[in-house]
Amino acid sequence: MGPRPPAAPLAVETSGLTKRFGRRTVVGGIDLAVPEGSVFGFLGPNGSGKTTTIRMLLGLARPTGGRVRLLGHEIPGQAAAALPQVGAMVEGPAFYPFLSGRDNLVRMDAVQKGAGAAGRGARVDKALQRVGLHFAAEKRYRAYSLGMRQRLGLAAALLRPARLLVLDEPTNGLDPQGMREVRQLIRSLATDGMTVFLSSHLLYEVEQVCTHVAVLSAGRVVAQGPIEGLRQTQARVLRVETPDEALAARVLEAMAGIGATSAGAGVVRADLVGAEPEDCTAALVRAGVRVRSLTTEVPSLEDAFVALTGEGFDVEE
Amino acid sequence: MWRSELRLVFRRRRTLVLLAVLAAVPVLAAVAIRVSGSASAGGPPFLADITHNGVFAALAGLALALGFLLPLSVSVVAGDAIAGEAGLGTLRYLLVRPVGRTRLLAAKFGVVVVFCLVAALMVAGAGLVIGAVLFPVGRVTTISGFSISLTTGVLRTLEAAGIVGVSMVGLAAIGLFISTLTEAPLAAMAGTLVFWIAVQIADSVPQLASIHPVLFTDHWSSFVDLLRLPVGYSSVEADLLLQGCWGLVFVLAAWARFTTADILA
Numbered sequence: 001m002g003p004r005p006p007a008a009p010l011a012v013e014t015s016g017l018t019k020r021f022g023r024r025t026v027v028g029g030i031d032l033a034v035p036e037g038s039v040f041g042f043l044g045p046n047g048s049g050k051t052t053t054i055r056m057l058l059g060l061a062r063p064t065g066g067r068v069r070l071l072g073h074e075i076p077g078q079a080a081a082a083l084p085q086v087g088a089m090v091e092g093p094a095f096y097p098f099l100s101g102r103d104n105l106v107r108m109d110a111v112q113k114g115a116g117a118a119g120r121g122a123r124v125d126k127a128l129q130r131v132g133l134h135f136a137a138e139k140r141y142r143a144y145s146l147g148m149r150q151r152l153g154l155a156a157a158l159l160r161p162a163r164l165l166v167l168d169e170p171t172n173g174l175d176p177q178g179m180r181e182v183r184q185l186i187r188s189l190a191t192d193g194m195t196v197f198l199s200s201h202l203l204y205e206v207e208q209v210c211t212h213v214a215v216l217s218a219g220r221v222v223a224q225g226p227i228e229g230l231r232q233t234q235a236r237v238l239r240v241e242t243p244d245e246a247l248a249a250r251v252l253e254a255m256a257g258i259g260a261t262s263a264g265a266g267v268v269r270a271d272l273v274g275a276e277p278e279d280c281t282a283a284l285v286r287a288g289v290r291v292r293s294l295t296t297e298v299p300s301l302e303d304a305f306v307a308l309t310g311e312g313f314d315v316e317e
Numbered sequence: 318m319w320r321s322e323l324r325l326v327f328r329r330r331r332t333l334v335l336l337a338v339l340a341a342v343p344v345l346a347a348v349a350i351r352v353s354g355s356a357s358a359g360g361p362p363f364l365a366d367i368t369h370n371g372v373f374a375a376l377a378g379l380a381l382a383l384g385f386l387l388p389l390s391v392s393v394v395a396g397d398a399i400a401g402e403a404g405l406g407t408l409r410y411l412l413v414r415p416v417g418r419t420r421l422l423a424a425k426f427g428v429v430v431v432f433c434l435v436a437a438l439m440v441a442g443a444g445l446v447i448g449a450v451l452f453p454v455g456r457v458t459t460i461s462g463f464s465i466s467l468t469t470g471v472l473r474t475l476e477a478a479g480i481v482g483v484s485m486v487g488l489a490a491i492g493l494f495i496s497t498l499t500e501a502p503l504a505a506m507a508g509t510l511v512f513w514i515a516v517q518i519a520d521s522v523p524q525l526a527s528i529h530p531v532l533f534t535d536h537w538s539s540f541v542d543l544l545r546l547p548v549g550y551s552s553v554e555a556d557l558l559l560q561g562c563w564g565l566v567f568v569l570a571a572w573a574r575f576t577t578a579d580i581l582a
Contacts, residue, residue: 058413061579083415090413094406098329110321112414156410 009036009072011164011195012057016066019052026052028219029066034197034212036163039190041206041227042199044216045309050199051091053216054168057197058088071163084112087162089170093153097142101133101152104141108156127155132181146173154182165189166197171205183209207301217309230304237299238280240268241292251287252280272296318416322424326394326432335390336439342386343378343444347371351451362541371448372457372467375474376544378444379437379481383537387436388513391485394432395492396506398425399575403500403582418576422493426568429489434482441478445471463546473548477540484540484556487533487563488513494571500582530555533563 012034019027027049034040044050055061057068059079068075073082095104105124128134131151136144144152150173157165171179186196186209200206206213207227214224223230242248249263252270259271277296284291326332350367361380366373399422402408411421448454457470492509499505519525520532529535536556542549
């Protein structure tokens with residue numbers, strides 16, 4: 001463990017993190033670097049190893065190989081030092097069905113070492129307020145809808161001030177309104193300086209709130225970094241509308257810095273792998289191509305994702 | 318933590334039903350004897366004595382409950398200790414709170430032991446009450462034939478209940494261990510019960526007499542000796558030693574298993 005440069009403190013850091021169950025490798029040596037203060041999207045299709053990774057981050061499961069540092073502490077060895085500063089929701093909410101929402105939170109607060117009984121009621125009420133569940137606080141968990149259960153899970157994760165929030169698929173079971181509320185909640189927590197580690201198989205969810213992203217595919221990280229950087233791993237596309245499509249395609253193909261081109265129905269597309277759009281415009285005009293419009297398209301994160309994992313979302317392994 | 322665990326177990330309807338059923342044991346026995354007007358000799362210890370002195374309803378209740386209901390209740394509560402949390406998924410949330418695994422296991426076992434004592438006292442308490450209501454009470458004639466004052470008799474009865482409660486510690490530890498092996502609480506409860514039945518069968522096969530002294534059920538009826546004069550403590554001591562050994566072995570096994578297990582539920 002060498003000293004870390006203070007410039008880039010990491011909330012979560014793993015190296016070669018591996019988990020095997022028998023001969024099945026679920027997590028195959030992943031290196032994560034979650035900067036403090038980021039909203040980190042942990043993106044991958046169902047069954048790609050996200051939850052198993054989170055279980056290892058939180059010391060619930062032992063890695064078969066590799067290391068985990070959580071807020072600067074080795075996991076699982078120093079979990080007791082790191083976990084009090086972490087709020088977590090792992091693989092959906094889980095509570096005692098025979099207790100009310102409030103009593104469930106009271107128990108969660110009470111079991112923690114050093115959490116005094118003084119202020120417990122206030123902490124619980126504040127957490128319930130924050131997720132909009134105070135109106136159903138006295139109802140038994142058994143009677144909660146899926147969305148209410150999810151909210152109670154969030155409330156439990158927010159019960160104490162944390163430096164890091166680990167949320168595993170937090171919007172599962174929420175309606176669109178609830179999803180938006182969760183996104184707003186995450187944004188406001190991030191504004192307060194909290195690091196949020198958000199796992200999801202829903203790309204647009206990650207795209208809307210995250211500053212950084214890691215893409216997991218079959219137990220391996222296939223891309224990681226600031227979200228803008230990931231978008232740019234895909235070439236921009238030049239889109240030319242013209243009646244002279246055959247000529248335009250020939251001109252573009254002849255240029256340096258142009259990747260694959262395709263033409264059809266009055267539209268020519270070309271991957272920009274170095275060439276600038278303004279040079280293309282000049283070349284096209286010089287060759288006498290009648291250009292109706294010329295635009296560049298930034299590929300969506302989804303395109304980048306599909307290019308990286310070779311599959312769409314919601315693909316079961 | 319500790320208080321939260323106690324509240325979780327003792328506010329649960331299932332626990333209250335178990336305790337109510339246990340309390341019903343001496344009540345049923347006493348009412349049956351009262352209605353039939355007589356009790357024939359034989360059957361569990363003390364049953365025939367109820368008509369002379371209501372205090373014996375408590376002792377007969379303990380003897381009856383030891384036959385099945387008490388081990389069953391202990392199996393349910395002990396088997397649920399860890400597996401119940403795993404089955405609900407709350408175990409992972411307790412551990413990331415964080416609650417240390419050793420601390421959680423200690424609290425769970427402590428509450429199970431408290432339940433054993435409460436359950437035995439419940440039987441004795443209900444027996445004393447129903448005995449006093451339905452039958453005459455007075456000086457207690459001990460097994461040895463001497464009589465002791467009513468107060469002493471009641472105290473001895475409560476002490477006997479305490480010993481019956483402690484006699485469950487071995488089984489409670491076994492239940493705790495089995496509870497760390499599975500995420501299905503019903504499986505852990507059934508497993509504990511089956512273990513007890515197997516031991517009891519072994520304890521009743523004469524050919525296995527050589528291992529009888531080490532079986533945790535072997536001195537379960539030692540509480541009877543408290544109703545002798547002078548009180549015979551040798552069997553009680555043997556019982557406590559047995560419970561201590563079984564308890565220690567299985568609590569350690571539970572600890573070894575639980576502190577290294579992957580929590581995937």
